[in-house]
Structures are given as structure tokens and as C-alpha cells.
Amino acid sequence: MDKIRVVIADDHAMVREGLKQILELEKDIAVVAQASNGEEAVKLAKECQPDVVLMDINMPGMNGLQAIEKIKAENLAVKIIVLTIHEDKEYLFKTLQMGAEGYVLKDADSTVLVEAIRSVNRGESYIQSNMTKELVREFNRVTVNEKAKKTENDLTPRELEVLELIAQGLINKEIAKRLFISEKTVKNHVSNIFKKLNVSDRTQAAIYAYKHNITK
Numbered sequence: 001m002d003k004i005r006v007v008i009a010d011d012h013a014m015v016r017e018g019l020k021q022i023l024e025l026e027k028d029i030a031v032v033a034q035a036s037n038g039e040e041a042v043k044l045a046k047e048c049q050p051d052v053v054l055m056d057i058n059m060p061g062m063n064g065l066q067a068i069e070k071i072k073a074e075n076l077a078v079k080i081i082v083l084t085i086h087e088d089k090e091y092l093f094k095t096l097q098m099g100a101e102g103y104v105l106k107d108a109d110s111t112v113l114v115e116a117i118r119s120v121n122r123g124e125s126y127i128q129s130n131m132t133k134e135l136v137r138e139f140n141r142v143t144v145n146e147k148a149k150k151t152e153n154d155l156t157p158r159e160l161e162v163l164e165l166i167a168q169g170l171i172n173k174e175i176a177k178r179l180f181i182s183e184k185t186v187k188n189h190v191s192n193i194f195k196k197l198n199v200s201d202r203t204q205a206a207i208y209a210y211k212h213n214i215t216k
Contacts, residue, residue, distance in 0.1 A: 003030040004121045007048060009041035009067065010034075010056040010083070015106075019054065019083075022110045029117060038062025042070045045078050051121050054083045054113075055100070057091060065094065072099040079120040083113070092127070102126040154196050160214060162189040166202050167209035 006023060008016045008031060020031045033048050035041040037059045045053055053071070057064035068080055081102035082095045092103050101120040104113055105128055112128060119126040155163065158179075165175045172190065176183040190202075199205050208214075 003028055004052060004117055005030055005032045005048070005050040006117065007031075007033045007035060007041065007044050007050040007053045007078075009036075009038070009044075009053060009059070009064065011036050011059040015056075019113075023114070023117070026114055029114070038064060038067035038070075041067045042074075045071045045076055046074065049076070050078055052079045052081060052117050054081050054117075057082065057084045057086060057095075065098065068095060068098045068100055081113075081116050081120055081126070096127075104128050105130075155193065159189050159193050159196070162186060163193050163197075163205060163209050164214055166190070166193075167206040167214065169206075 006029060008019050010016050010019070013036070016034045016036075020034070023029045023031055032050055033044045035044050039062045041053060041055060041059075041064075042062070044050070055064045055068060059067075062070075064082065064084070068082075071078060071080065079101045080099070081104055082091075082100050083104050083106060084091065085106050086092075087105060095103060102116045102125065104116050104126070108128055116126040116128075161179060162175055165178060170178065172183050172186045176186045179186070190205075193205055194200065197205060197208050199208060
């Protein structure tokens, strides 16, 4: 059985050596090289053609993010697992957007890292379980915003004007005067706005406008 060939990129020699000892306890994993910075990681990814690179983010010179970008730009078949201390969702999203296949925290159990290596080598993505909730939250946020944007886009330019004036507290008569249209036309616009936004009164419509920055 062919072993999963791994390159470890971390600026701390003790960390690299510790990881090497842990990983080589596994019969299906072999550490083929080590890098102490991003430049070395990119070079070794080209020369050794490993299956997986374990990439730290904070390294001197070229950091892990820059190294990921360069490796992915080379269209190499190597998979990248970010191995970091950073629990910030910004790093998680950034590295995934750049093409990293995995994200594992350095304080994770060794079994988590081994599972991550095997998973990405199979062509899967691997995000440490306690970080996946951040992805779910972001997905929900984006989904809500997209739905809100779609609803907003369903409103005509005139309806958006009326909605903005509703949010400012104007009544139909005042809106009609402001927009130089009849009060009956305003009522029709308001009715259409309520239907499209799925709201039942002016207060709910105004809240929607403020939440989605429709008001000036």
C-alpha cells in the first residue's frame, strides 16, 4: 500500500519533529520533508510532490497564507491542511477561499490530525469539528443576506422610494406629496411592498428597511 506522503511546514523545529514522530507511528503516513517557512514549503511542494502539506500560518518571510496562494497557483495536486493556533473564523474562511482542503488547530488530539490527513488525501475536505459551527453561522448569515437582497431586488425603484419614506415615518398623504403621485398610487405601492416583504404593517416594513440599510 502506498503511503500518504506529507510535508510539514512550521517555523518551530520542535513542533515539526514532534509532528513527524506522531505521524510516522501510522503505517499509511510518511513525512518526506520539513519546511521552516513559506518559501521552503512552496519549493518542497514542487520538488517532492507530496500528497499533503501541513501548513502553519505564522512563519517568517513568506507566511502560510502566501505559501498556500503560490502552491495553488502552480496547480499542484498537493492537498493543504492548515495546522494553526488561530481559532478566528476569518483565518478559517480565508484559507478555505484560497483552496486549502483542511483546517486543524494545533491543540487538537493527534487522532484528529491523522483523520484530517486521510480525509483530504481521499479528496474530501476536513474542518475540525469545533470550527464547523463557524462555517454554519457564516452560511446562515450569507443565506439570510442573499434572501434579503433578493427580496429587495424584487421591489421596483418606486417601491424602494416609498419604503424609504415609510421608514422615515411619513404617512401616505405626505409620501404622495413628496413623490408627486396620487395617494391612491401610494396605497397600491404600500400594499405591494407589504406582500413582497411578507410584513403586515408599516412598523415591520420600516424595521426591514433599517435592517437592510435601505434608508439613507
